[in-house]
Amino acid sequence: MTDPTAFDRHRLLLMYKGDISALVMFAQQANGSVCFPDALPALSSPLEEEEFSETKISIHPSALVNRINDLLQLDNDLLRAEAGFCEQIDTPGGIVTVHMARFILLDPPHQLMQDRNCRMRTLPELRGRPPAEMELLRRAYTKMMEG
Template structure:
């Protein structure tokens, strides 16, 4: 996606996911370039911090609702199409500094296949996303675990 990325996304990313309330089908949005991070991929050599790492101490961060609002504007979505998934906040060590990753969930009954295709993106299940960089795979694993436990 060739988009102007707001400065707030220099140190933040979003995973966009869909979970069926009845079927529990869980899918993640994937950009044409392969990344599952929005609006841009993580830099090469990025590594997800251990789940219990105390990274956030003293770190100023942005509320996930602000990021969801920004991604809605970037992608041309209605303001109520996505909402921030409470409790998902992960940290990734990148060559450019620490990136905080949140998750936004689609408020839809069915997966948004056509909508995402119009943006050059796809909705994929976790097995379909195998082979992504290790940091992304770890973020996806943690997101999937969070959704299945919550």
């Protein structure tokens, strides 16, 4: 089992991308946040790549995926860490690193996430989220459409 404090300085975006339709959706918690397992603190803002700070100790994204699988009681083969997506967010408590995991399913996991008090949402449905989350979603969408 992974360290229960793994998410003190890390978060995950959970997304779905249809291989045929290119439909992109993000999981949203009941509290409205798209960051798992916890929302970003108020007054958070994304850093530009040239502003990223070097971290001495890093957690591999797959360890974060394993922890989310445990927390949400998901099968271990439903999510895969997306290589190349790593964003840093400046928060009042320090830098938080955000990674992304992709659902490896043919269809969006609507019922699966509803059973966990979450919903799958498209970008237009997520409008109005805090600016840091909206920028994370924009960057994630860009990464998925380019990759």
